[in-house]
Amino acid sequence: MFSPSLILCTCLLTARANSNPNLVAYPSILNVLPEPFDRPTFLTNLFYQTTLPSNAPPKYVAAYATLHNASYISFDPRFATLVVGSAGPIEKVALIGDGSQEMPIYLKDEGVILWNDNKQFKTINVKTYEEAPVKNYTASLPIPNAPAGTINKGQIYLGNFGDETVHGGIWLFDYKTGNATMILNNQLGLSIGADDICADDRGGIFFTDTPARVVRTNRTMQSPPSLYYLRLSTMSLIAVDPTLVGPNGVALSPDGKELYVNDDADIYNAPNNVEAQVLTSTKLGMTVYVNSAGPRTIYAYTLSPTTGLPTGRRTVAVAEAGFLDGMKVSSSGLIFTAVFDGVDVYHPDGTRLGRINIPDASPNGQAVEKHVVNLVFEGDTGNLWCFADGGIYRVPGLLVKGDPRLS
Ligand SMILES: *[C@@H]1O[C@H](CO)[C@@H](O)[C@H](O)[C@H]1NC(C)=O
Ligand SMILES: *[C@@H]1O[C@H](CO)[C@@H](O)[C@H](O)[C@H]1NC(C)=O
Ligand SMILES: *[C@@H]1O[C@H](CO)[C@@H](O)[C@H](O)[C@H]1NC(C)=O
């Protein structure tokens, strides 16, 4: 059908998208780069850091500089119309020391985001940006190295790695009383840990156990890295995918039909591929590796309508560099995943829609720190909060909202 109002509507959308000065579209001239081009440090540099020949026409160099500076980079026009709209520039609201800033949970009634810098539970007020330690929590045991946290219908679930003296596991947390209670710290006597976690509507939680925990605990993995499902009514622990290498972020689609999981090449054996580039993290005398030849894959699992458990897995996408970390899904079903220097946004069909670009996520410029660790939507406000190595960043006024389950 040919309708004048439809044409008008399309024109307005285009005009609005193009008028956001913070958004830059990846230009088509970059589909064929002048030779010889290269990305010599391909694991730690991003697309706008590709090296061009010295005689490259200035338009290529200018295109990369413009992309590097932009708050939002679109690869598909839907990024403008479905995600960015008239969003403002990304704002750095807190400087934080290098670390692993994790677990962000938006607590709507309190007007704060609860998070953990792996030493202390903290809150940041979403209006005043005031930070405060969560002082009066009482725990049945210490909770060292707690990267995992989520909320569903007011119940907060935490997951941790443990350390050299106590094992990690799964916790219930009551923010109002501060009561933290451990509900699982082993798998039939074997160590277990949680890097990321999400709760379904059937009384179960998915979590990821990753070899990245070995450097924080000085404990070897006693069972394979895996995506687990814990059915709380019976405390049944099910290893639903032990073929993952370094499972990390985990998030449900808002309709509960799919589960998304990030898999990284976090391994505790040095890569044997001499051409590979490697990031290492060494603590307590143990090392983990991020290997360029290993996976950095977002998988989607189809969940059975009867059991809620995965029945099949497909690849959604592969990150271009670094490694994938925390992940959230918008109420509209788009996948937002933390990566090096920003957040990548994917349609569940695998299309890379765009990037929320945070190129100074690292204050020290070390490769492993150039990284957004986790993210959380501020409910239905359109604001997205990114917790990076080095800072907390507020992305204001997006067209997308958080999954209403998560506040
Ligand atoms: C990038 O940002 C810097 C600092 O704001 C500015 O000096 C420079 O002109 C910008 N470059 C482009 C290509 O926009
Ligand atoms: C801590 O205690 C105070 C009063 O005793 C209470 O108002 C608050 O909700 C508790 N929880 C946190 C996380 O501060
Ligand atoms: C803390 O929470 C656990 C689990 O919900 C509960 O069994 C326990 O009684 C609570 N403790 C206190 C002091 O409220």
Ligand SMILES: *[C@@H]1O[C@H](CO)[C@@H](O)[C@H](O)[C@H]1NC(C)=O
């Ligand atoms: C790590 O564990 C090994 C073997 O148990 C032990 O020899 C070593 O001292 C531990 N390292 C640290 C830093 O605790």
